[in-house]
Amino acid sequence: MKVEATSYGDRKVYSVGGFNRGVSSWLQRLPTVWVEGEVTELRRSDRWASVFFTLKDPEDGSCLGVSMPRGQFDALRLELADGDRVHCFGRPELFEARGEFRLRALSLERFGLGEHLAALERLKRKLAGEGLFATERKRPLPLIPARVGLVTGNDAAAKRDVLTAITTRFPPASVLVAETYVQGPRAAGAVVEALRALCREGVDVVVVARGGGSFEDLLPFSDERLVRAIAECPVPVVSAVGHEQDTPLCDLAADVRASTPSVAGRLVVPDLAQLLERLDRSRAGLERGTRRSLDRERQRLDRAHDRLRRAPRLLVERRRATLEQSAGRLRALSPRSTLERGYAIVRAGGQIIRSGRAVDPGERVEVELAEGGFGARVEESG
Amino acid sequence: MTFEEAQRELEDIVQRLERGEAPLDEALKLWERGEELYRFCKARLDAAEGTIEELASRAEAAKP
Numbered sequence: 001m002k003v004e005a006t007s008y009g010d011r012k013v014y015s016v017g018g019f020n021r022g023v024s025s026w027l028q029r030l031p032t033v034w035v036e037g038e039v040t041e042l043r044r045s046d047r048w049a050s051v052f053f054t055l056k057d058p059e060d061g062s063c064l065g066v067s068m069p070r071g072q073f074d075a076l077r078l079e080l081a082d083g084d085r086v087h088c089f090g091r092p093e094l095f096e097a098r099g100e101f102r103l104r105a106l107s108l109e110r111f112g113l114g115e116h117l118a119a120l121e122r123l124k125r126k127l128a129g130e131g132l133f134a135t136e137r138k139r140p141l142p143l144i145p146a147r148v149g150l151v152t153g154n155d156a157a158a159k160r161d162v163l164t165a166i167t168t169r170f171p172p173a174s175v176l177v178a179e180t181y182v183q184g185p186r187a188a189g190a191v192v193e194a195l196r197a198l199c200r201e202g203v204d205v206v207v208v209a210r211g212g213g214s215f216e217d218l219l220p221f222s223d224e225r226l227v228r229a230i231a232e233c234p235v236p237v238v239s240a241v242g243h244e245q246d247t248p249l250c251d252l253a254a255d256v257r258a259s260t261p262s263v264a265g266r267l268v269v270p271d272l273a274q275l276l277e278r279l280d281r282s283r284a285g286l287e288r289g290t291r292r293s294l295d296r297e298r299q300r301l302d303r304a305h306d307r308l309r310r311a312p313r314l315l316v317e318r319r320r321a322t323l324e325q326s327a328g329r330l331r332a333l334s335p336r337s338t339l340e341r342g343y344a345i346v347r348a349g350g351q352i353i354r355s356g357r358a359v360d361p362g363e364r365v366e367v368e369l370a371e372g373g374f375g376a377r378v379e380e381s382g
Numbered sequence: 383m384t385f386e387e388a389q390r391e392l393e394d395i396v397q398r399l400e401r402g403e404a405p406l407d408e409a410l411k412l413w414e415r416g417e418e419l420y421r422f423c424k425a426r427l428d429a430a431e432g433t434i435e436e437l438a439s440r441a442e443a444a445k446p
Binding site: 143198285 | 427
């Protein structure tokens with residue numbers, strides 16, 4: 001349709017209708033697209049050719065008027081209520097009579113829990129197929145992290161729970177907190193960015209914490225980008241998102257899943273009191289063990305010393321015994337014992353007489369007995 | 383050396399000493415090493431000073 005302008009000198013002026021027609025024909029060149037939003041202000045009348053409603057962006061409240069041919073709308077039997085989320089297929093249009101911009105809907109689909117769940121299930125299977133959730137990928141958490149990274153919303157509860165758990169259990173802990181969006185369409189990207197920023201700053205473990213929320217509130221934590229970022233994070237990640245019964249996909253990709261933010265806090269730091277106790281026990285054992293070794297060596301030394309001291313006396317006693325033995329044998333061989341058995345020694349002129357022919361009658365001899373002796377004269381000889 | 387490594391070595395040494403099998407020279411060396419490990423672990427715990435920082439404020443501070 002041609003839009004004529006009237007010329008006033010060098011000024012071209014359009015009529016309102018002409019302007020609207022011009023914009024309208026320009027808008028009609030735009031492609032048809034899908035738009036997602038919540039239905040509000042649904043207006044339908046049997047007398048109208050079209051049904052009207054407003055699509056509202058649940059995140060920032062932006063609104064878009066929508067019209068749809070009534071016959072088409074009725075045929076879908078959607079029975080929409082205020083707040084229902086829909087996907088609307090259509091093209092932008094200008095209602096020329098009123099200069100009102102709106103979306104001319106050609107098709108309309110309810111987008112609800114079922115669709116979300118199905119989409120989630122498809123994504124879960126795909127990522128599982130890539131091995132993103134595999135047990136072999138799970139890394140152990142450091143015993144004493146030099147610094148803990150915490151990604152959390154500015155909702156006080158989850159953040160406070162994590163920090164309280166950490167500082168109670170391990171007062172010397174260092175924590176770097178990245179506050180970010182944890183809800184809405186910007187959340188997934190924001191959490192990914194926060195994760196990266198923390199890793200750039202240098203942390204050795206990251207906690208991603210978010211309190212409970214509706215299924216849709218937690219959807220960003222099943223976003224493919226976020227799930228992949230967690231799996232690819234260079235340091236271990238503990239996920240504490242939602243409540244026990246929620247299992248956003250980020251829980252599956254994380255190295256450890258914590259049922260609550262407090263549990264996550266307790267998981268990433270050791271119990272200082274226990275650690276000190278264990279250390280002190282080790283030290284006591286060290287002293288006890290060393291003393292035991294020392295004592296044993298000392299006893300061994302004492303025993304050796306004793307034996308050393310006893311050695312000379314033993315030697316003397318042994319010698320003495322040998323001596324006594326020799327003396328005994330010596331005594332056995334001495335003539336005295338022979339005399340004691342009743343023998344006598346006869347001497348003449350100091351010579352021991354061994355033969356009767358060695359003396360003459362009348363010769364004086366000396367007789368030696370075991371006890372004493374006497375002199376005598378030989379009566380006969382031969 | 384990490385805290386874990388030091389702690390593990392310390393506990394191994396304690397076990398060996400408590401079995402009382404090591405000769406004196408070795409026992410004394412083990413004891414010295416054990417004390418060193420104990421001091422290392424203790425220092426790791428004492429040196430760490432608890433801090434809670436906000437990443438955003440760090441980024442602010444980093445700006446000129």
